[in-house]
Amino acid sequence: MQITLMINGQSHDLDIDTRTTLLDALRHHLGLTGTKKGCDHGQCGACTVLVDGRRINTCLTLACMAEDAQITTIEGLGTMEHLSPLQQSFLDHDGYQCGYCTPGQICSATAMLEEIAAGWPSHASASLDGPQPMSHSEIAERMSGNLCRCAAYSNIVDAILEVAGKGNRHEDAA
Numbered sequence: 001m002q003i004t005l006m007i008n009g010q011s012h013d014l015d016i017d018t019r020t021t022l023l024d025a026l027r028h029h030l031g032l033t034g035t036k037k038g039c040d041h042g043q044c045g046a047c048t049v050l051v052d053g054r055r056i057n058t059c060l061t062l063a064c065m066a067e068d069a070q071i072t073t074i075e076g077l078g079t080m081e082h083l084s085p086l087q088q089s090f091l092d093h094d095g096y097q098c099g100y101c102t103p104g105q106i107c108s109a110t111a112m113l114e115e116i117a118a119g120w121p122s123h124a125s126a127s128l129d130g131p132q133p134m135s136h137s138e139i140a141e142r143m144s145g146n147l148c149r150c151a152a153y154s155n156i157v158d159a160i161l162e163v164a165g166k167g168n169r170h171e172d173a174a
Contacts, residue, residue: 001015001016001017001018001064002014002015003016003063003064003067004067005025005030005063005066005067005071006069006070006071007026007030007032007071007072007073007076008071008072008073008075008076009076012030014029014030014063016029016063016064018062018064019062020062020063020064021058021059021060021061021062021063022049022056022058022061022062022063022065022066022071023035023037023040023047023058023059023061024063025063026049026058026073032073032075034073034074034075034103035047035048035049035058035073035074035103035104036100036101036103036104037059038059038100038101038104038147039059040059041059041060042057042059042060043147044101044104044146044147045057045101045104045105045108045145045146045147046100046101046103046104046146046147047059047104048103048104048105048107048108048145048146049071049072049073049074049107050071050072050073050107050110050111051066051069051070051071051072052069052070053070053072053111053114054111055107055108055110055111055112057145072107073103073107074103074104074106074107077106077107077110084106084110085163086106086109086110086113086159086160086163087106089159089160089162089163090102090105090106090156090159092159092162093155093156093158093159093162094152094155095152095155095156095158095159096150096152096155097148097150097151097152098149098150100149101146101147101148101149101150104146105143105146105148105156108143108145108146109143109156109159109160109163112139112142112143112160113160113163113164115142116131116132116134116138116142116164119131119132120132122138122141122142123141124137124138124140124141124142125138134161134164134166136157136161139157139160139161140153140157143156143157143160
């Protein structure tokens with residue numbers, strides 16, 4: 001099957017099997033190895049990327065389903081010379097250990113901050129209306145689809161809170 005994928009602002013023509021996941025297209029057909037294969041069942045979030053600004057698990061998405069979409073991978077969020085604010089904050093707060101889940105964590109957190117800014121509620125939100133306050137429990141709920149086997153969760157939350165302008169999570173506890 002011939003498809004064209006728009007990834008990180010660049011068009012890529014692929015000839016792939018109709019059963020090829022977006023994850024395998026990114027990693028094996030295009031060499032974009034920042035997106036990781038973890039569980040291959042949509043349970044760990046290591047393969048999270050942004051499709052039209054929304055976070056998805058690429059292991060559960062066929063590549064052909066993303067043909068008319070704007071796909072952003074970890075490689076498209078920043079460069080070594082100019083990291084995205086979340087990438088820099090993850091470094092500053094040691095929001096990683098082995099680093100395997102980090103690309104998915106950062107992609108997910110990028111979309112999560114947009115969801116909060118748009119006023120989307122979560123299960124942890126106190127209200128379904130209006131802006132959602134940034135808190136440790138709100139972030140933990142919204143990031144629950146991204147697992148870290150090294151348990152760097154508190155550092156990940158600190159990194160996200162810094163980018164959201166909320167400082168250290170301990171200051172938000174009140």
